[in-house]
Amino acid sequence: MAFPVLSVIVFTPAVAAMILLMIPAQRKTEARGVALAAATFALLLSLWVYIQYLTQHLTGYQFVEQYNWLPALGISLHFGVDGMSAPLVLLTGVVMFTGVLISWGEFDEKSHLSAGIQDRPREFFAFLFILASGVFGVFTSLDLFMLFFFYEIAVFPMYLLIVIWGWIKTREYAAMKLTLYLFIGSVVSLVGALAMYWTAGQSTGIYTFDMLQLEKAGFSASFQNIWFLPVFFGFAVLGGIWPFHNWSPDGHVAAPTAVSMFHAGVLMKLGAFAALRVGIMLLPEGAQHWSWLIMLCAGVAVVYGAFIAFIQTDLKYMIGFSSVSHMGLVMLGLSTLNQNGLTGAGVQMFSHGIMTALMFAVTGMIYDRSHTRQIPELGGMNKVMPFAAIGFIIAGLVSMGMPGFSGFIAEFPIFLGVWQSQWLVAVIASISIVVTAAYIMINIRKVFFGDMPEKLEGHMTDITVLDKVAITTLCLLMIVIGLFPSVIVPMVQTGVTHILNLLGVA
């Protein structure tokens, strides 16, 4: 039997969390060491999976493992990745790794710098890793029940992470809002999933949660039209779709840095991915029936998010709303239901994950030192932390969809796909490109260049080596994809081909 790489990836963080919780509370360094070791291990494994998938030109579901879990109800522990999910598994590995790096938080005696996580790092990393396990689980699960199982696991640690280590002013409100939004979304989807389970069972005689079976269930058109909306939007809440995006910026702002990275970098993809996998792939006719509505919501999110981001003065709110705008592009790509749009959405999920993780990481580094995120109170950061400035600028360029970076590789096919399906939406959505360019450029200038406010003079220190490693890792990924799209696109395409087959358009 082959090495069960996916289940090892999924359970590594969970096991690491258990180990972490057994370390005595005062041994913070050991806890951090364990966290880093586990994150590195997960990253390497997910990288291995990615490279295998890419270099061997695999298609379809690979690295499949299936263990009976509850045969009576047709539940199995069924893991596998396809071209859509393999990049997302890697994304999770990367964000996990960099998240641990920038949360290291060892107190620096010399500079009295208190960056990262100082308070109870053991619990912080444990909760973060439980979340990571859930995320890995969702991306790799081929069983609907298990997908929900991991989905919820990915959601609830957010509450604790935000409420305990979050920004003191809004954390209680934001954490609860986020949890309730996401929980409502997921249970709404759950009802739809159960309906699918019973209906498929009645028509085929096999009661199973196995999504590979459900794909072939052949639901009636009326069933699909009814249940597509709750299933899709239930998940899409986590993807930050307008008008259910409200929790997202608040959550970003209140969350500690590594959690923001996870939240925007990975969790929002979780929503989009689950909406794709369960909504579009299992209910393809429903998707075709309602694609106009998704496109509408996504189009509004793209433009509205960009404009709202433009007027923010809090750096994190700006990134938060820009995430809404960019995730809108993912949804827009999904809603086209054609080759280009879906490919773009797949790449955009990865690209935006890396980009926004980097932005939040740098914002966190600034906040740890300046204790403010208000853009007017910042300035001249380039002088003390040039490395972070370069990182943020690169992330900004990706955000603008600048060619040469991963954002362009993702956004271009999305727009191409939208052209092919609704040209007017493409025209309107493209407004966001200019708006995005404007706010990114203005804010980069305000924060990193110009004069440093007197208040901050002397309090600012450069970022640590670990921070630099994290920034470098993220930047490299964005540039490599931008220059060589073939490291990701053909892979995503294999996933898209399968989706198109389900949609019956290819």
Add this chain to the structure above:
Amino acid sequence: MDFLNSHLLSLILFIPAVAAVVMFFLPKDEAKFLHWFAFVASLIPFALSIYLWIQFKPDALGFQFQEQYAWYAAIGSSLHLGVDGLSLTMVLLTTLLTPLALLASFSVSDRVKPYLMLFLFLETGMLGVFMTIDLLIFFVFWEIGLVPMYFLINQWGSANRNYASLKFMIYTMGGSLGLLLGIQLLGALFGTFDLATIITKWTSAQGSLLGFPIATVKDVVFWAFVIAFAVKVPIWPFHTWLPDAHTEAPTAGSMLLAGVLLKLGAYGFLRLVLPLYPEQAKAYAPALALLATAAIVFGAFASFAQNDFKRLVAYSSVNHMGFVVLGIAAAAMASGTADARIAMNGAILQMFNHGLSAAGMFFLVGVIYERTHTRNLDEFGGLFPLVPIYGGILIFTSMASLGLPGLNGFVSEFLVVRGSYPILTPYTAISMLGLLFTGAYILKGISKVLQGPMNENWAHGEHKLTEISTREIIVMVPLMTLILIIGVWPAWILDVINKAVMHLF
């Protein structure tokens, strides 16, 4: 040698970028070393493009030195490089001006490393636009060029740089939106972005896209392209970003901005709009000519009204680029005729010439600004006795700009006017009047700086004006040489251009 021949274009294209990446790892405090490194690194592409020029066969049809690498197969785009006479001229201009700009930047001491890296990236961006024959890659490089320029203006520019850089960014981004949408439509229509393939399929495309007939789609793309390129040229009335950006940019930035970046728009017209849309181009040529005339006349007037030396030069670019557009309009109007070809030759040569003279002018403005820290014309005056060599060079370059026979500007402007006159008589006639004012503002500049009563402030003491340095002269020498050579013997370059024009139109 085989490797060199088969990878010539990609070497020229990527050596600056690779050099920039290498620079990232060099120590940031060794300013002098960094300057030399960047300068030498930019000389390599220049040497290679001279080799390219020699190897180039003007008589051959189509694109030469083609290279094709898989890039974004999913949407039918590949890194397809190739040059013809039109792009070759522009490549040469770019690889020539970049080392000169870098040489001109030796006086920069603030954050040298990122400054030089941005320049090298900028060079790759500009070269990419000229070299590629894939629409998506065209757009990629088009946009990539924006970013370094933005940061160069924003970080190393003068007082009003924030406003200017943002305006530059937003205008061109907005313009390139049109380009993006147009390219996407074409990509959706043909399933590929390869320009060569698109041209062969162009007329045979059938059916409809998105429920619109092909013709409508093509019309939409036409306007999208026109807007994008018009902003970039810039054609009046989209030109307002230009004076701001040019004025606020650092000297070397202005040199490349005026020398190369402005050519991108015109190049776009020549490469995409005219070959693909002969009819539409013909139909709208009078309007284009009108705008060109407006640019020539108003550019000259505006230039005359300036009191800021750099702004004066900046508006002169509007004026000069007007001739390029006029030539293009004339060529579009009567495509295929001998007059049209003459106008087209003139326009392309004017692009090259303006690159030389504008770069020189901006550099000379920079030279004096570095010493006096003012660009206000009223604060100069009678400087010729103090800095005779500088004065001589300034007069020489200004004369090229003015269109003095014997220098390059005359050749190209004459060709444009000669070609357009039979085709667009009234516009050309008015433009000739504009030429008059060109003379006026250039003479105003010279007189305000060099002649008249000497401003004593610059003669003694701490503000004493120093003569132009050897390094600065070295910057000007190649420019002045070319200005003179083209002025007296333009055949070597016109031959290449003319054959390209014959093939293309």
Add this chain to the structure above:
Amino acid sequence: MFTSVAYLSILPEILILILGVILLIVEPFLKEERRRNLGWLTAGGLLIILVVSLLVGRPGDPAMTFGNTIRFDWLGFFFEMLLIFGAGITALFLMDHEKVGRRGEVYVLLLASTIGMSLMSSAADLIMLYLAIETTSIPLYVLAGFMLSDDRSTEAGFKYLLFGAMTSAVMLYGFSLLYGFTGTTNLYALADAFKAGQITAPVMFGVIILLIVGLSFKVSIVPFHFWAPDVYEGAPTPISGFLSTASKAAGFVVIARLFLVVFHDFTIDWMSAFAVLSAVTMTVGNLLALPQKNIKRMLAYSSIAHAGYAMIGIVAVSKLGIASVVFYMAAYIVTNLAAFGVVVAVGRVVGSDDYDAYKGLSRRSPLLGLIMLAAFLSLAGMPPFAGFVAKVFVFAAGVQAGFVWLVVVGILNSIIGVYYYLNVMKYVYLYRLENEDEDKQPISLTRPYAIALIVLVLGVILLGTVFAPWFGYSNAAALNLF
């Protein structure tokens, strides 16, 4: 009549009885301060009983014993094991309770009540059922009011007694009607008698209502829930835990058996009634839990809500439905016992059950904080804990049976649940003591608490992750009803 199967069928009850006698014999020999060890004896004894029963006392095909008054089947057996487990854990919780931990009677009463519950889960005869219910209730009345020096405890005991007696009487009236119309007290014979049409519809309706009233009290279904918060608050905390879990589970098994066996052909009569009750119970329980500031009262209302969720499985009237109820009860017992265990452990040190007492808990005792987190998340229905799987099964049964509206109500309610459970976790993890000197005021766990809580948390996680075997047992239990 007294075959080996007959003895096997009541093996746990016999063993518990023996344990109780041993306790009574041992107690006088121990000095007052060492009587705490009776808890070890009880728990250890129950553990042995559990193991022995699992090894030798497993049922085969359903068999009627003792003159058809006991049905020896998986449904009863599974619940017996759960109840014994719950009683053992409760014994551990009682040990270090300041006021009751050293009183031998407590353990004996606990065992007596457990015997009653065991019989409830396997009773197949109205008379046996009634006796079992009373055997369960009377010791519980005493236990609830055990702390005579505490007014609230006395009040709790008295209140519980009054309401319990009244609803028992109502239920007994229902039983007597059934007997009067059919002439039999055996549940399975009753079902046959109904098929023969010996009872008219209006009467049947009345009987069902009487039974619902009586049983609703046991499992605290709205509107017969009002005793629960007061009694839970006043009773010694371990007893509250026992009341809210074992007693409720025993009530559910009776409901399942009674309604699916006896009234199986009249599902339309009671299905919708239960559906409405379920919806109302969930909603009222959750809404009233929202404003609570005392953790025991909050848990009381939450246990009402959970009764409502579990009812969905009954309403579905299907194998999956009953299996999901059984699973739900198993999950609920371990989860809620864990929650009450934390309350016991904290209350012992802090001396209060208000939310404020939980400030800084995660710093005073990280382990206790984590256990509480696991228990509360399980109550809220989050994976990888038992509550999630249990809820999904119940909802799945509801959707299967076409009660989508009820499932939606359930979902809305679980959202409310998430809110107030997480709200408590905020006290545990976020808020701090006034002086922020949690390090100096650690909350230590005594050994019995530590053992019990760790066993429970492992159970919560085990049920929530490796749920196949447990569901297998639940399913086997459910099959015995059809």
